[in-house]
Amino acid sequence: MTEIYDFSSFPILRTERLTLRQLTSQDAEALLAIFDPEEARRFSTRPPLETREAAIKMINWFNDLTHHRQAIQWGITLHENERVLIGTCGWYSWAQSDRRVDIGYHIVPSQWGQGYATEATRAMLRWCFENLDLHRIQADCTAGHDASERVLLKCGFTVEGVWRESCWEHERFVDIKQFGLLRREFDFT
Numbered sequence: 193m194t195e196i197y198d199f200s201s202f203p204i205l206r207t208e209r210l211t212l213r214q215l216t217s218q219d220a221e222a223l224l225a226i227f228d229p230e231e232a233r234r235f236s237t238r239p240p241l242e243t244r245e246a247a248i249k250m251i252n253w254f255n256d257l258t259h260h261r262q263a264i265q266w267g268i269t270l271h272e273n274e275r276v277l278i279g280t281c282g283w284y285s286w287a288q289s290d291r292r293v294d295i296g297y298h299i300v301p302s303q304w305g306q307g308y309a310t311e312a313t314r315a316m317l318r319w320c321f322e323n324l325d326l327h328r329i330q331a332d333c334t335a336g337h338d339a340s341e342r343v344l345l346k347c348g349f350t351v352e353g354v355w356r357e358s359c360w361e362h363e364r365f366v367d368i369k370q371f372g373l374l375r376r377e378f379d380f381t
């Protein structure tokens with residue numbers, strides 16, 4: 193059995209282009225740029241994130257979840273400037289006896305289409321499998337959210353089904369597509 197992460201320090205992850213680090217209150221403005229724009233909320237039921245105070249509250253909430261061993265939300269930065277956030281990604285809903293978590297990711301719109309979400313998600317998936325002794329990782333997105341679906345497929349996920357008209361999103365019911373990745377299917381190389 194894999195030794196499970198003891199949460200004594202925040203895990204910093206490095207990939208070819210990215211550093212994934214802990215969020216701090218100094219990231220509040222960047223978080224607004226990631227979560228608030230209309231295009232970033234097109235496939236989301238989340239209300240707008242409009243104020244610095246709300247962003248700080250969100251950062252504290254993320255870090256609190258980590259303190260209570262329930263989730264980790266990383267801030268995604270480029271190596272050349274680890275102070276400036278270009279996105280976030282994280283895992284949550286840790287079902288320890290089933291050895292399973294859910295994941296999510298966000299990139300600031302100005303940086304879309306450069307492979308950053310895929311690169312960060314791959315690093316996070318690897319960390320999760322290696323440090324939480326997981327058997328399975330799952331994710332979902334609104335049907336038709338092709339960019340998010342591509343990220344999951346590029347990371348090795350399989351489409352497992354659709355919850356029909358499951359969320360009330362922008363004044364209409366939308367289908368939610370379910371994805372799963374088993375440990376034996378993940379490319380650790």
Ligand SMILES: CC(C)(COP(=O)(O)OP(=O)(O)OC[C@H]1O[C@@H](n2cnc3c(N)ncnc32)[C@H](O)[C@@H]1OP(=O)(O)O)[C@@H](O)C(=O)NCCC(=O)NCCS
Nearest residue numbers: 232297298299304305306307308309310333338339340342
């Ligand atoms: C989804 C999201 C994280 C993708 O971030 P990203 O850094 O642009 O993702 P990547 O560059 O790693 O991969 C995106 C892929 O989708 C493709 N893509 C982008 N927009 C697309 C569209 N409208 N239709 C089809 N494919 C699309 C890209 O071409 C790329 O695939 P490719 O490498 O095969 O060419 C980003 O759009 C985002 O933050 N959206 C808002 C938050 C969100 O919806 N998060 C997911 C919640 S489920």
